[in-house]
Amino acid sequence: MKTFIKTFVLPSLFIVAISTQVSGQTRRSSTTNANKKVTTTTRVTTTKTTTAPRSTGRRVSSTKVTYKTPKKKVVSVRSVPNRTVINHKGQNYYYSNNKYYTQSRGHYVVIPPKVGFRINVLPSNHKRVYFNNRNYFNAGGIFYIQTNNQYEVVEPEVGTVVYELPNDYEKVVIDGLTYYEYANVLYEKVQVNGARAYEVVGIIEIN
Structure with missing residues (x-):
């Protein structure tokens, strides 16, 4: 009887134990693979695009602006x-010959x-200026937008480009850099397709 147990029963138990261990390893391997799949999925990068609200952009205090000519x-x-x-x-404005005037000392x-x-x-x-999905009308350095049946003066957005400035523009210095100013709008000289142009870079805030 002892010989039967040694010859048949013990080898059978050993085979069952080995099978169980292999099965357990297989399950752990499957679980690990499944976890790897989950990890790969969570590492997918999603790019989010945020649209910034419309803004005139950089605003500069008048106290930081130095005019190159002593008198405006x-x-x-x-x-x-x-x-x-x-x-x-x-306030009364007097409009004539594409210019606005105010009365002072006669x-x-x-x-x-x-x-x-x-x-x-x-x-x-006036000339039409299109920028950032918006139509501007520039006349003598003044920007307008159409509002119902009228035209309203507005501040242009930073990045707006014009190809000429009024004759009475001013050169100003801010933080050591030279800009062009008209009607409190700051411009920087740029090249567009080889042509000279002026890009809006900020607005002067009067303190």
């Missing part, structure tokens, strides 16, 4: 023929209209 250029005349009077927030001084100023008809010298 002032264009004045004694009379404004064929003028149109436009009142905006209690003279009419050229002055850019402020943001929010509205007119019914654009100045005849």
Whole structure:
């Protein structure tokens, strides 16, 4: 009987034990592989695109701006023929020959209209400027957008490009760098397809 147990029973138990161990290893291997699949899935990188809100961008305090000429250029005349009077927030503007004037000490001084100023008809010298899915109308360095049946003065967005500036622009220095300024809009000279142009880089805030 002892011989039977040694010859048949013990080898059978050994085979069963080996089979169980192999089966356990197989299950652990399958589990490990499954875990690897999960890890690979969680490592997939998703790129998220965020659209920034519309903004005029960089704003510079007037205290940081130094004008290269000691006195700001002032264009004045004694009379404004064929003028149109436009009142905006209690201030009279006198419009004639594509320019706006204000009255001061018996003279009419050229002055850019402020943001929010509205007119019914654009100045005849306006040019269309398209930037960032928005239509601007630039006339003598002043930017307008169409609002219903009127045209409103606005600040241009940083990156907007024009190909000429008004004759009475100013050169200014900010942090050691030279820019061009008109109506509190800062420009930097650039090249576009080999042509000279001016790109809006910021707005001067009056303190």
